[in-house]
Amino acid sequence: MRKKWIVKESNPIEVRKIAETLGVSELTAKILYQRGIRDAESAKNFLEPENAPFKDPFLILGMTEAVERIKKALENGEKIVVYGDYDVDGMSASAILIRTLRNLGGWVESYIPDRSEGYGLNVPALQRISADGAELLITVDCGITNEKEISAIKDVLDVIITDHHLPALEKIQSAVAVVNPNQKGCPYPDKNLCGAGVAFKLSQALMQNLRGIDIQNYMTDIEIAAMATVADLVPLTGENRKIVRIGLKKMRETPCIGLKALLSSAGLGNKKISAGHVAFQIAPRLNSVGRLKTAREGLKLLLTEDAEEAKIMARQLEKMNQQRKDIEAKILSAAEEKVRLMREERGGDLCSLVIAGTGWREGVIGLTASKLVERYNLPTIILTTSDGEFSRGSCRSIPALHMKNALDTMAELFDNYGGHSQAAGFSMKTDKLEEFQRRFDEYVRAHLTDADYIPKVKVDAIFQPSLMTMEIAEEFEKLEPCGVENPAPILACRNVRCTDTRIIGSDRTHLSFDIPKEDFTGRVKAVAFGRARYAALVENEPVDLTYYPAVDEWMGVRNVKCFVTN
Numbered sequence: 001m002r003k004k005w006i007v008k009e010s011n012p013i014e015v016r017k018i019a020e021t022l023g024v025s026e027l028t029a030k031i032l033y034q035r036g037i038r039d040a041e042s043a044k045n046f047l048e049p050e051n052a053p054f055k056d057p058f059l060i061l062g063m064t065e066a067v068e069r070i071k072k073a074l075e076n077g078e079k080i081v082v083y084g085d086y087d088v089d090g091m092s093a094s095a096i097l098i099r100t101l102r103n104l105g106g107w108v109e110s111y112i113p114d115r116s117e118g119y120g121l122n123v124p125a126l127q128r129i130s131a132d133g134a135e136l137l138i139t140v141d142c143g144i145t146n147e148k149e150i151s152a153i154k155d156v157l158d159v160i161i162t163d164h165h166l167p168a169l170e171k172i173q174s175a176v177a178v179v180n181p182n183q184k185g186c187p188y189p190d191k192n193l194c195g196a197g198v199a200f201k202l203s204q205a206l207m208q209n210l211r212g213i214d215i216q217n218y219m220t221d222i223e224i225a226a227m228a229t230v231a232d233l234v235p236l237t238g239e240n241r242k243i244v245r246i247g248l249k250k251m252r253e254t255p256c257i258g259l260k261a262l263l264s265s266a267g268l269g270n271k272k273i274s275a276g277h278v279a280f281q282i283a284p285r286l287n288s289v290g291r292l293k294t295a296r297e298g299l300k301l302l303l304t305e306d307a308e309e310a311k312i313m314a315r316q317l318e319k320m321n322q323q324r325k326d327i328e329a330k331i332l333s334a335a336e337e338k339v340r341l342m343r344e345e346r347g348g349d350l351c352s353l354v355i356a357g358t359g360w361r362e363g364v365i366g367l368t369a370s371k372l373v374e375r376y377n378l379p380t381i382i383l384t385t386s387d388g389e390f391s392r393g394s395c396r397s398i399p400a401l402h403m404k405n406a407l408d409t410m411a412e413l414f415d416n417y418g419g420h421s422q423a424a425g426f427s428m429k430t431d432k433l434e435e436f437q438r439r440f441d442e443y444v445r446a447h448l449t450d451a452d453y454i455p456k457v458k459v460d461a462i463f464q465p466s467l468m469t470m471e472i473a474e475e476f477e478k479l480e481p482c483g484v485e486n487p488a489p490i491l492a493c494r495n496v497r498c499t500d501t502r503i504i505g506s507d508r509t510h511l512s513f514d515i516p517k518e519d520f521t522g523r524v525k526a527v528a529f530g531r532a533r534y535a536a537l538v539e540n541e542p543v544d545l546t547y548y549p550a551v552d553e554w555m556g557v558r559n560v561k562c563f564v565t566n
Contacts, residue, residue: 003455003566005492005546007462008034018043028475031460031489047478049241050249054215057205061186065177066160066202067209069136074106074210078135083111083121085141085195086295088286092228093140093162093199095256095302096221100203103220104210109134110303112295115363121146126153138162141195143175144183150174162198164234190239196228197243223247223254224302230275231283235485244481248273258301261310262286265318272553275481285317288324291363324364331360331368335382339372351453352444353380354437356391360384366394366423373398377455379406379444385430390415395424400452401444410439457546457566459492465524465547465562466517473549473560488548490565499523501539503532513538515562525552528564 010033019029021040037043045052057063073080080101084094094110101108113125120142126149129137136158143150143161145168150159154174161172162179172178179202181188193201200222207213207220226247229240236244251273254260263269266281286298301313338355353372360368365382372380373396383393397403402421411417413436417426428436482488498513504527511528526547528534537543545564552561 003457003546005459006456007459007492010034014038022047024475025472027461027463027472027491028479031476031479034460035486046241049245052242054204054242055188055190055201055239057201057208057215060179060181060188060198060201061183062161062177062179063202063205066138066162066179067205069158069160069176070101070106070138070206071210073136074101074104077107079133080106080108080136080138081111081129081134082108083125083129083137083139083142084295084299085119086112086115086290087141088231088283088290088298089195089228090141091286091290091295091298091302092196092224092231093194094299096196096199096203096224097138097140097162098303099221099256100206104206110296110299112299114294115290121149123149123152126150126157130157136160140199141165144168144172144178144180145170147172147174162195162202164193164195164198192235192238192240194225194229194232194234194240196225196232197234197240200225200243219246219250221256223251224256224259226251227259227278227282230278230481230483231287233484236275236481236483237485241481241486244275248275248278248481256302257307257310258304258313261307261314262301262317264311265314275483279483284324285314285321288321289317292320292324292327292361327361328364328367328371331357331364331382332371334360335368335372339376350376350378351448352441353378354383354440355381356383356385356433358385362386362392362394365392366396366425369394369396372396377453379403379440381440383433389430390427391430391433392427393425395426397422398452399456400448406440406443406447409443410436413439457490457492458487459546460489461491462493463491464493464518465491465496465515465526465545465549468524468549468560468562470551470558470560473551476549477551488563490546490548492544492546494544495542496545497542498526498538501535503535505532508532511535511538511564524549524560524562526562526564531564 010030015026015029015033018032019026022043032043037046082094082097084090098108098110111129130153134157138160140162142163144163144165147170151174159175160177161175164180164182167183179198181191181193204215204218207218208215222243226244229244234240262282262285268277289298301310304310334357335355339353343350362384365384369380369382377398379397379401381393381395383391385391395403403424404420407417407424413432414426414428476489496515498515501513504510504512509530509532511531511534513526514523515526516523546566547562547564549560549562552559
């Protein structure tokens with residue numbers, strides 16, 4: 001699928017000034033300019049986030065009340081339960097807070113619901129927790145929309161909410177404290193913390209208040225917060241950038257035995273850890289256990305103090321991640337066949353994909369939907385039916401279509417639904433599926449034009465990879481961590497001749513090739529993930545590429561590797 005390049009514009013005079021002031025290449029200066037970093041002070045804070053001060057955690061509305069209630073619980077020996085979500089952020093936030101409270105001498109247990117219980121708090125779980133003797137419950141990465149559930153239990157269980165999601169219309173009034181930088185009236189300057197980031201700030205506040213530790217010096221478990229920050233796809237700007245930069249550096253020497261075992265299982269024990277490693281190798285292992293079994297197993301790994309137990313659990317997560325991949329591959333293959341049949345029936349005229357299957361894993365269908373969007377660039381909904389009566393759907397969109405707005409127009413079809421512009425989910429009675437497919441297709445046709453279906457790539461600069469030097473690649477390292485709102489810089493080139501094309505990877509889906517330097521002094525190595533099907537084209541024809549460079553180290557030798565993006 002050919003993508004449209006949108007080459008970002010910059011002011012050459014300003015770019016040259018930035019390059020001279022910072023002593024960097026004009027290519028790196030152009031990247032900084034296009035991220036709105038146009039003076040020396042801003043550039044220093046961006047390139048050296050680890051030197052920026054932490055924000056005061058007590059600026060978060062509700063932090064003082066939360067610390068006082070936790071202090072009381074610790075002094076009185078109350079049983080505390082930390083209630084988390086079932087994704088990487090929820091597991092990580094739970095681990096951070098539990099480790100902190102136990103370090104302070106607290107009697108602490110955890111609770112993470114199964115996916116069948118649904119997201120957030122539920123009354124039966126709260127009743128069981130109270131009946132088991134808990135007097136204080138602290139949520140992490142959830143709870144901000146659960147006033148009804150908290151109200152039902154407030155007479156027998158105190159609840160502190162720590163969350164980062166946007167509040168519901170109904171304000172939380174039954175909790176003893178709400179700690180969320182996104183709540184109305186909160187003066188905290190950085191609104192983009194993930195759930196584990198909020199738990200880390202609560203830990204800083206507790207340690208400052210109870211142990212007298214300066215928050216600027218408190219970095220315990222920051223590597224766990226960094227893992228969650230990357231995995232939860234929150235913006236990698238502001239304080240998140242500091243958390244991830246420091247956390248990634250600390251990850252190799254982490255005292256968290258479970259995380260150390262997880263890194264070793266992923267083959268990263270002795271490597272410099274990047275945000276990419278976290279996103280594509282570490283986080284999927286934790287997510288897989290939440291999708292196929294229970295997230296409680298992932299939390300148990302992060303909390304264990306037994307190295308042998310950690311190794312065993314990490315191996316189990318490795319097997320589960322492979323199982324998840326196998327399940328995903330089978331669902332994807334079945335969905336692809338359904339797409340083929342749909343195209344045949346409609347003469348190739350598809351504006352959206354709504355695909356249903358029986359017995360497909362609910363925790364995996366979202367990944368399948370994402371893969372189909374990447375391949376066909378069509379708004380995609382994958383549904384699974386387990387009992388015949390109800391179907392659950394996972395939705396992924398393209399930039400031109402707001403998925404939540406589309407679902408709003410047919411809300412009466414769903415038992416429940418929710419989401420945002422690019423991703424959503426719902427459940428519905430299966431006998432309404434045909435009507436839903438028709439109405440969703442009609443909505444998409446009415447709101448999208450042909451141009452909306454052309455995928456677009458925002459290009460930072462046109463630059464021949466053969467001109468890439470080690471110095472420039474090392475400058476690009478300072479732009480890390482890259483992710484949401486700080487994407488990896490994308491460069492582009494046209495009519496490139498490639499050599500030594502090789503299909504690589506255990507599943508034979510990736511493509512490796514070399515780009516010879518024009519002065520014949522060497523070559524730049526390139527990897528295109530998931531693009532093995534283009535091997536013959538790359539080998540025999542000049543190609544257009546978008547890519548980003550990185551320093552690659554192998555056997556003590558440093559060179560430049562380009563990761564091809566399309």
